Amino acid sequence: MTTHQHSVVIQTRGRGSLEITSQVTAVIHTSTIRTGIAHVFVQHTSCSLMITENADPAVRRDLETLAKRWAPDGDRGYQHDNEGDDDMAAHARSVLTGSSVSVPVGAGELMLGTWQGIYIWEHRTSPHGRTVVVTVTGE
Amino acid sequence: MTTHQHSVVIQTRGRGSLEITSQVTAVIHTSTIRTGIAHVFVQHTSCSLMITENADPAVRRDLETLAKRWAPDGDRGYQHDNEGDDDMAAHARSVLTGSSVSVPVGAGELMLGTWQGIYIWEHRTSPHGRTVVVTVTGE
């Protein structure tokens, strides 16, 4: 059993999701691990990580539509709005969708289903550099 | 330290949740691991995994009631509806509730609380075969 850890900085383009499956796979390939778990973690509270459909980009547009209902920008109920209308909405979306994903590794590859991809979901409207820590544990 | 991995196919009956705690426990029992983590992952983007109350089935009926609000079927705001009214709703529920759960293992058993069970939550209205990958890491 061994652990392999590597951080990657992802430059987002403002609100929206970007696939990072290939970056996670690259970390697994630089390790000797064949069977185990790949854990992916984002060190920020206004973006998140998710696994979703990798075929039709309309899925991720529709997720934005729903996220606006789950955590509206500039809601009058919010007390925290230091950094603008998208500030509290971003924290809430981060809590709802989570700061990490973890995927089994088998035969030295991510065991994702055919239609699954790993995405970073930027919830702020402006672009940010986001640090993602990938930790692979296994043998 | 060692890793033990096994896939299980769960046949769902259409929308609703099914307990899979015993299937996860069986994978732990076929390993020699006494202390560690059991990671459970579903290789699909229109169902999810959750830990919830295992006593009163009304809890899981009420979760369906709420899920209809979180991600309604056939919403006019959706662009993605290739496979019917439940298609985009299923992807959104999957993102909200997650593709994996992980539970500590102690004394060779899942360390669930008395009222906790592990469930696969089918979000499509028709039955599906769903592949669940269980990876147990520990010693």
Place this chain on the structure above:
Amino acid sequence: MTTHQHSVVIQTRGRGSLEITSQVTAVIHTSTIRTGIAHVFVQHTSCSLMITENADPAVRRDLETLAKRWAPDGDRGYQHDNEGDDDMAAHARSVLTGSSVSVPVGAGELMLGTWQGIYIWEHRTSPHGRTVVVTVTGE
């Protein structure tokens, strides 16, 4: 590679969130693990764990405001209300926000971002003792 596991009981004060980062860090420090994953799990279905902003407490007040919309207390649509108006709302919030969080460990410390903290989120209105299991795996 080794595994270190320890349970902590957190006394909540009723609905609201409490930071438990220092308790999780303490478990890592009592292990010899320098690189790996810290997995935190709560053995209950009416509270949850989350990672969110640790600076402005208004963020967590606003999360309560949103949670009331995601899963209202005493909703007329609920069938499960054995333990009062907050009963089903608590189960639903637990499913939405999750029973575990996991954070990479590097140089023997949690690799949280500057503004991230680990919180237990009590969803019942009355105080409870909540068992949290911390499992650290790594080398």
